[in-house]
Amino acid sequence: MKIQSVTPELSLKRSVDSGTDEQRAAVQKIIQAVRSDGDAALFTYTKLFDQAELDSMRVTQAEIEEAYSEFPEHITQVIKEAAENIFTFHQKQLRETWTYTDQNGTMLGQKMTPLDSAGVYVPGGTAAYPSSVLMNVLPAKVAGVKRIVMVSPPGPDGRLPAGVLVAADIAGVEEIYKVGGAQAIAALAYGTETIRPVDKITGPGNIYVALAKREVFGDVDIDMIAGPSEIAVLADESARPVEIAADLLSQAEHDTRASSVLVTPSQRLAEETAAEVERQLAGLPREAIARKAIEHYGAIYVTRDIQEAIDVVNQLAPEHLEVMTENAMNVVERIRHAGAIFIGRFSSEPIGDYFAGPNHVLPTNGTARFSSPLNVDDFMKKSSLIMYSEQAFNENVDKIAAFARLEGLEAHARAVEARKIK
Amino acid sequence: MKIQSVTPELSLKRSVDSGTDEQRAAVQKIIQAVRSDGDAALFTYTKLFDQAELDSMRVTQAEIEEAYSEFPEHITQVIKEAAENIFTFHQKQLRETWTYTDQNGTMLGQKMTPLDSAGVYVPGGTAAYPSSVLMNVLPAKVAGVKRIVMVSPPGPDGRLPAGVLVAADIAGVEEIYKVGGAQAIAALAYGTETIRPVDKITGPGNIYVALAKREVFGDVDIDMIAGPSEIAVLADESARPVEIAADLLSQAEHDTRASSVLVTPSQRLAEETAAEVERQLAGLPREAIARKAIEHYGAIYVTRDIQEAIDVVNQLAPEHLEVMTENAMNVVERIRHAGAIFIGRFSSEPIGDYFAGPNHVLPTNGTARFSSPLNVDDFMKKSSLIMYSEQAFNENVDKIAAFARLEGLEAHARAVEARKIK
Structure with missing residues (x-):
């Protein structure tokens, strides 16, 4: 050294791998196919890329139980204990809605709301880490996200690794689909007959997954590309x-x-x-x-x-x-x-x-200058609350109208002034 | 209706305007020129796009004073009062570093640190809104960002609108440059002889500004494209x-x-x-x-x-x-x-x-499903803190090593076990 x-x-x-033109074109084609053909496209790509011929994508309760029976019991216990530690740490990040009322009676505040849904991508093969399942799912759970969906490419035998299923079950995931690659990202972003779309997609993946996440960003939220x-x-x-x-x-x-x-x-x-x-x-x-x-x-x-x-x-x-x-x-x-x-x-x-307990999804490549570990805030959003009092309105209406006119926005001024007229 | x-x-x-191929190519060319030629490129583009021939880009104290003298005094007062309200509201968003120690002596926590620097883009012409200056700058101020830089395209007379300068001064901006467009974004992201780079760029702009922000994203952070x-x-x-x-x-x-x-x-x-x-x-x-x-x-x-x-x-x-x-x-x-x-x-x-008081930079186009108003968190980042105790280590070392080996990461297991050997 x-x-x-x-x-x-x-x-x-x-240097960040931003993909070749061919890769970008392939990803766009896959996304388009999933948007127009739905499930059929997912089955086709799963056969093509993962050599798995599936009748149904959704993981069943029987498969979960089989995973537990195959997986080393002592590691299942470690995963449970790790999940508890991760849950406890992330709970400290949880923030409540707050409001305050000032002396003239105006109430201001910030409402905290969990996202409706989140999707977690779990890579296949040797990168199918149970620890990543916990780290991506549990912050969403703590935030209060009701619907958490997991996707992961199956092996040629049409199965997911036992450790991934065990970790997902321990973390409380109730919807798991055997589909990976750009096609899984497209399904999470736009939905198919079987997979309803989600609001945010997190989790690592290969270059096709990374490119697909970039592509759908804006229609749904994504985490950083690690x-x-x-x-x-x-x-x-x-x-x-x-x-x-x-x-x-x-x-x-x-x-x-x-x-x-x-x-x-x-x-x-x-x-x-x-x-x-x-x-x-x-x-x-x-x-x-x-x-x-x-x-x-x-x-x-x-x-x-x-x-x-x-x-x-x-x-x-x-x-x-x-x-x-x-x-x-x-x-x-x-x-x-x-x-x-x-x-x-x-x-x-x-x-x-x-x-x-703290998250292992962390900012890389110098981005710790401005980015944070994956955390509960990533699965919640804020809405500002403004309840202006009549007193505050009367004290400030003329100032606000003057400011609006200074910026050339007459309808803004008139909107405020409309309250002055009985 | x-x-x-x-x-x-x-x-x-x-539909979101994602620019034409020509626009994207133009923006890439501008960014490249700023990266290789620095200030010289900024002066050239300012002459070309803003018809302004400048000797120096940085706004002087004399220009700030002139702006105050030109600007309606009663609106300056309103801006001051608005700034106070915005500052007060955003202070409630400010979060402190926290830690906790569990019964076996392990300390865990989350350290909050403001970004070192932030850059605010302010559009020119009729969209040069003093209120936007306050809304972009004050959350960064509250967060504790030490260096806040503002950029805005000058008029053909080489000047910035008085209201923008007054608002910037009230908000506490000490570094203002007369440069706009994609060239200003490139300067904020990569730096020139005069403008040192920043960690995050916020503020609205035309399609060239939006494309430039997308282009530099990753090297610096950006806010959402409104x-x-x-x-x-x-x-x-x-x-x-x-x-x-x-x-x-x-x-x-x-x-x-x-x-x-x-x-x-x-x-x-x-x-x-x-x-x-x-x-x-x-x-x-x-x-x-x-x-x-x-x-x-x-x-x-x-x-x-x-x-x-x-x-x-x-x-x-x-x-x-x-x-x-x-x-x-x-x-x-x-x-x-x-x-x-x-x-x-x-x-x-x-x-x-x-x-x-609440921010007027808000999520549009349905993104309120997963995004938040601009807020103090946008100008801070979190670092996790982990100080494991000897007791916790001894209790858990074998579990952690087993989990690592299950994931096929032997060097992870050995790293933990290295502490067992005296």
Whole structure:
């Protein structure tokens, strides 16, 4: 792992795959076919892309029960406990409607309403993570979304992975369809005979899913398009290289484009961590992936002091940040940009991926400068409330009409003034 | 104004102008030119599109003072009072960082941080509204954004409208540049010698501005692209047709594609309001615009009862909703989808445009189903906090490692387990 110098151009940004013209055209064609042919198009594409011939897309109660019986019981228990932790954390994010009445009797406020419905996309194959099901579904549940729909591509045997079904059932999803790709996104956005449309679509997917989400955005809401995973570790002499190296590799194994960075004022820690990374890489089942990620997007920055290390982290705005220093909370206070901050020796990043409670859907590619973890607000919307009193009206009608006329909007002025006439 | 029947396909959706291929190509070319040539490109485009030859783009203190001296003093006072109301309302939206510690000593939380910087676009010409300056800038101020930048195209005399400068100064903007169009958006996103880049861009603009915002999205955050204005009035026999008609026309005068809708169980109210609209249209300065909007996008729906009227409104998800009925709060509780809700006779919609305090940047085109008024959250982001205790670690390490291995992520399991080894 390279020990590098701090430069003004530090960035975790990697180019975003925005698809080829052919891919975009293919996605548009699929969306169009689903809009005009509905279910028939879904069955056709599922046969074409997933090699699965289905009679019906909706997952049955019998399939859920079968999934439980196939799935390791001790992991089912872990998923239940994780779901409880995630639910508890997200409940703290829930905000109520509020109003206040000022002295002249005018009531103002903000009404909070859950979305009517949400759709969660779950990728197929090795990326079918039960933990992602929990992280996408539970914030919507906490928000109070009544209808939560899950879609996921079936295997050639026409089935979904047991872990995905178990997690969905634990999270309380009652509508699951065996359909994936751009066709599933189109169905969620526009509806078919079987699948009623939803208001918002979240969840990761391949380039076709990402392009389809971009395409339907505006007609429905979508979450952000996630980039490759990132971790930055901010550590001083009090931290242990063996633990830092293990955490850096836990991100690196995700993706050859994942980024793992250590920022430290300690030359000794830098060198020992570099050696540990090399040592631990050997023998990882996903060694080839992790090694490529470390070589291309891994870095160790040695800084003058802790303050410069904090500056580097704020510049990177990493998805995950671990702070392993003396007086860690004092450091955390000076962090402005990071998706999730893991503090102290026992907060290894995977604890957040699976179990602690905060969401693992986090802003990547430097967008932690302006974006947030997936949260309950993402599944609610606000409506402003204005109940003007007669007294407030009489005090302000002339001012408001004058302001409207200044902007050249006479009908605005007259609308307010219409109340002056009995 | 047509009295129509309620059908299952009711919608306020109008096609969104997504630009021509030529417009998109022009915008891409402008952005590229600003990225490579910086200020020089801005001066060139300002000369080309705004016929203004500038030596310097930044508005000086002398120009601000001149604006105050030119601008009607009584409107300056109204703007100050409106700014105070808007500031006060948005302060109620401000959320603090929170943490909690559970019984095994684990601390979890959510850190709230304002964006470092925000850019506000203000259109030129007749659409240069001082009220929009307040509504875009003040939520960012309340959030605690340190650097707020305003851009707006100058007139051929090289100046910005006095009202825009006065409103910007009252709102506390300290960095204003005379540059508009796609070139201004490019400068805000990528920076030039004079204009440092920002993290988020908000504010309305023409099709070139909208396309440029779409283009830079991802590198910076943007607000939603607003569609034409909408109002729905939900009224019963207790409401006055003369006031309803005036409010419907206040939206219709904005734009030939604005939508004004009355929903009422009262046939009498429907007929009298239709007649009033006709009467009040005559003699409006913007009569031609308002008449076109009413003809194409205006409608009166007579419903069986109040509940059906509520259902219609929820289906429309209007930007603005007025509720003028008996027991109005009871009706408001059943509204799920609306950007801003104006309750009672004295809450004429323009009061919210200018003065009451809630934001006038609202979701249009049915997006109130999932979107919110511009608010303080739009200028802050969340970071999750996780400080796991040794006790919690020991209790859960094996479960977390098992979950990770189930997902095929061995390095995740090893990262957690690394803490078990001394």
